[in-house]
Amino acid sequence: MQTITRNTKETKIKASLEIYGNGVGKIDTKIGFFDHMLEAFSKHSWIDLCIDCIGDTHIDYHHSIEDCGIVLGQLLKEGIYPVSGIERFGNGAVVMDEACVECDIDICNRAFLVFDMSCYGDFRGKVGDFDIELVEEFFKAVAANAGFCVHIYLKRGKNLHHIIEATFKAFALALRRALSPNLRAGIPSTKGVL
Template identity: 80%
Template sequence: MKQITRDTKETKIKASLEIYGNGEGKISTKIGFFDHMLEAFTKHSLMDLDIVCEGDKHIDGHHSVEDCGIVIGSLLREEIYPIKSIERFGSGAVVMDEACVECDIDICNRAFLVFDMDNYGDFKGKVGDFDIELTEEFFRALAMNAGFCMHIYLKRGKNLHHIIEAIFKSFALALRRALSHNQRIGIPSTKGSL
């Protein structure tokens, strides 16, 4: 299990991650809906994640959410690379009532994010105490620090709670599949390293 501490003027975060866990976690960011999303990620990825974030919530949730993405991405990088004997590519579509979101991942050590919510329109506002636009900030920080190429896109949906929950769950499912062991693959690249 990898552990990391991030201490800045904006946030203090302590976290640990076991990528082949049981889907258990202790989550406390002081942003209720975000905690709920990280719990959904933990459950459906089957990873064990403990994370405590003390952030400058008197400003807003931006630093807390983005820095949690940095920390989780950094933990994933430490746990995964160098890559060997995993599927590498993963895809998952999740439906939440009227909403459907797909996430596609390449664990390639080349960071890139496509975050396409065009089917919704203006992806702004709040769900509970969570600023919706921070969803993209979280996944950008995670992808850049983990070295993942990720495409997350909304196929359909109207309810923002359902859409965001489907985003986190589809990411969890795609990541779990990409990290599936496959001894026959060896290093999953024609380059011989990732």
């Protein structure tokens, strides 16, 4: 199990992660909707995840959400690299009522994010008091700090809650598949290192 403590002037975060866990999430970021999304991620990735975050939410949620993404990415990187004996690539599409979101992941130690919600139009607005543009900020932070290439795109959807929840679940499913043990894979790269 990996553990990280990250303290800045904006947030204080303590987090731990077990990659091959049971999908148990103990999340307290003081942002209810975000807690719900991280619990869904934990459940569907089968990663045990504990995050306790105290942030400057009186300003807005940006710092807490981005910093939780940084910490999650760092924990994943610490637990995965050097890559060996896993599938490496994973994808998954998750439906939630009218919404369908697909995620593709390459655990390659090269950070990149494609976040395409363009079929929704201008991907702005709120779910309760949660600014939906922060979803992209979270995944940018995860991808950059984990060293993942991640493509997330909305195939269809109208309800913002459904779209965002399908996004977190699709990421979880794709990651779970990419992390699937495969001893025959050795180091899954023609370069011989990831």
